[in-house]
Amino acid sequence: MEIRTRLFLSILAVGILLGISGYLFYDQILKVGRSFDEVQNRATPLIIALGDIKSDFNQLVASILAFTIHGSPEHEQEVEAAKEELLASYDDYAAIEQDGAASEKLGDEIFALMVLGDGMVEIGQGSAHDHGEDPAMADEADHAAAGPADGSAAEPDVEELHLALQEFDAQAMSVRAELDSRIEANVASMQVKQAAVLTDIANGTNLTVLITIAALGVVVGVGGFVAYSLTKRVTQLARTANSIAQGRLEQQITTTGSDEIAALASNFEHMRKSLVQAQGDLKDKNLKLEDLNVILEKANAELKKLDKMKDEFISVASHELRSPIHPILGYASMARDGMIPSKEALDVIYGQATRLKQLANDILDVSRIESGTFPYSMKRTGIHEVLSSCIEATKPSVDAGRVSLVADLSEENEEVEAEADRERLTQVFMNILGNALKFTKKGRITVGTRLAASGMLEITFSDTGAGIPEEVLPKLFNKFVTKKVGEDVAHGTGLGLFICKAIVEAHGGRISAFNNSAGGATFRIELPVSKAEKAAEKPIASREKPRHGAP
Structure with a gap:
């Protein structure tokens, strides 16, 4: 079996084991994620919402009782504010509670309590109106006008209030019991889910460790076997290759087996034969190189010829530049000293300047032609x-x-x-x-x-x-x-x-x-x-x- 086939099978086995491990680990992560999500996004907010309802409920009960005792407008406002907060807390709870029947039941009980509370508030308001806005002042006025009262007129209000208070207290206890029951049930459910998450994490970790150990065992076993078989034959091949590197091309390269090492040895043997052939070809190429040297010498001669042409151009160009300058300087000097008329000097200077301009234009045109920017x-x-x-x-x-x-x-x-x-x-x-x-x-x-x-x-x-x-x-x-x-x-x-x-x-x-x-x-x-x-x-x-x- 070829080495690459062995390695492929071992890598495949390791890949399958790691794939299974990864899949199981990923599945455990998903389960844990879902459990944490349920705890974080439902159970915890639900417990918090129930706690808010219980707190607002206790506040409402206290406000109603305070109003029935004192009957002041400030306490009436506290009752209304407590009712609004309780309704808001209940709305938050209903929005996240998935059990609609349970939510509806709790709402009915809360609404029943609020109806009883409203009745107690009405009784308290009637008693306050009968005795005036300020109870102390009302008592003083009654005593001054009618003398001592025997309490027969107030007894119906007290009785009615006492009955309403008993009914309200019974309903309040029922609501508290329902709230406590729901909070305890949600806390217990959250604890169960947390325990399940921890159990899933422990099981997934153990399984992943076992599969990883198995994968490492496959790698070590197959790798050790392959390494041993490779090392033995590669060492033999290295000795022969060193001999060839020292110039002993006559030594043949042989090995056993039919895998990549054998193929490598065969390629080395082919290279050895190619080197022997290359030695003979090198002699022929040396002869061809001599012919190329002759061609190079001719090319060098052509370059020298071109260099000579450049020198000739520089010589001609410098001559062409100097030739107009001397007449220009000479005629300008003679015209300045009054030796010749200015018109004659200017004609010569103009002609020589035109010659200089033509030379400059020729050089510029050649530059533009060679750069491809000559305008048309x-x-x-x-x-x-x-x-x-x-x-x-x-x-x-x-x-x-x-x-x-x-x-x-x-x-x-x-x-x-x-x-x-x-x-x-x-x-x-x-x-x-x-x-x-x-x-x-x-x-x-x-x-x-x-x-x-x-x-x-x-x-x-x-x-x-x-x-x-x-x-x-x-x-x-x-x-x-x-x-x-x-x-x-x-x-x-x-x-x-x-x-x-x-x-x-x-x-x-x-x-x-x-x-x-x-x-x-x-x-x-x-x-x-x-x-x-x-x-x-x-x-x-x-x-x-x-x-x-x-x-």
Whole structure:
């Protein structure tokens, strides 16, 4: 039998015994609770209520007797107050007495007594009225007017009062006897119930102790047997495991039985074999690790390359920051000393400040793009209108004698629109036009548009400059990539085209660049046009005109 089965059966037996003990103990608690509840909520309040009735009854009897003797209004008020208190006490008793017949019987006796008491009060009131309000004064007046009385007129009242008093006393004794009987009966009942509660507690405690002792006996007997069988085989298994831990993997693990210890030994044996196999696998993994080291070295080289790009950006950025500062300081100094006109100095300072502002804007835009907070305001925008505005804004910077800027746009499709942010598209177009103008010393810059078969609006910027170096072309739209053409130094911070790519892709478009076969380079932007216009779209630029180096 498995160890867990033995333990389960022993635990089950203990659980059954404890369950029976708990049930019996709970039942005893309920019985005791009910008995205490009956004593506390019925027997005790009932005895107290009967005692209150007896006390108020004695008060009423005393008040009536006092009134019959003195006949004063104060004693009459005491009688009425005693009657009200007695009735209130009886009402409290009737509310908790479950025996309705007994309650009704006691009430009838009390009411009969009160009727007799009322009769005695009436007799006393009549006697008082016959003799005046003050008996002493009435006696003096009678003696003064009629002389000595022979008492024959008062005898009927005394006789009647004496008979009423005897009947009242008999009824009072009957009520007292009934009250005493009921109080003694309730006290005896409460004592019997208390004795029964104590007996139940003692019986329940004894039974609980016996069952608990039996449960402990089962636990000790089964636990001792299981512990002995476990200890013997676990000790043997521990010795073998220690040998394996010291590196002697060739030693096999064996044990007897078919319980969990045997299963554990089998698992240890399986682990031993796995360790032997793992030693062989470890050698293979060491070889693979060497290959991974090679890959890591390549990745490290790439990181160094990226670090170099960062250093280059810092160098370029610091250069771009210093370059405007020197002219600003120089022209400001010359204007201050009166060496040049203020207008000329301010023009140079304004241009260099604009350059600084553009550098700051580029760095801020890159930060926003990478954090996902770059703002866009999408609305229906005419692409021709934006392109035309950018071309017109660029023309003043073009050396008309050396470079021509051509807008190859068709007027018949000027109304074609796209969902776009006009300001961000202007930023893209001005950046690409600025680069084309910067790297085209002599020749032509052409801006053209057309609708592709995919429904995308294609915008191209072609120039006849020196083109893009082949080693730069694959990473042209990455950060910190600057172009160096011929013997010229690298221009810019290498952030402009990275920003352009992010803006175009945010509009659902694509941007690419390639060198023309005849010289120069072409930047191509593809933007999706608004759905409302797709059905009526026509080519914006003439498709028959040749394109420089289009793939």
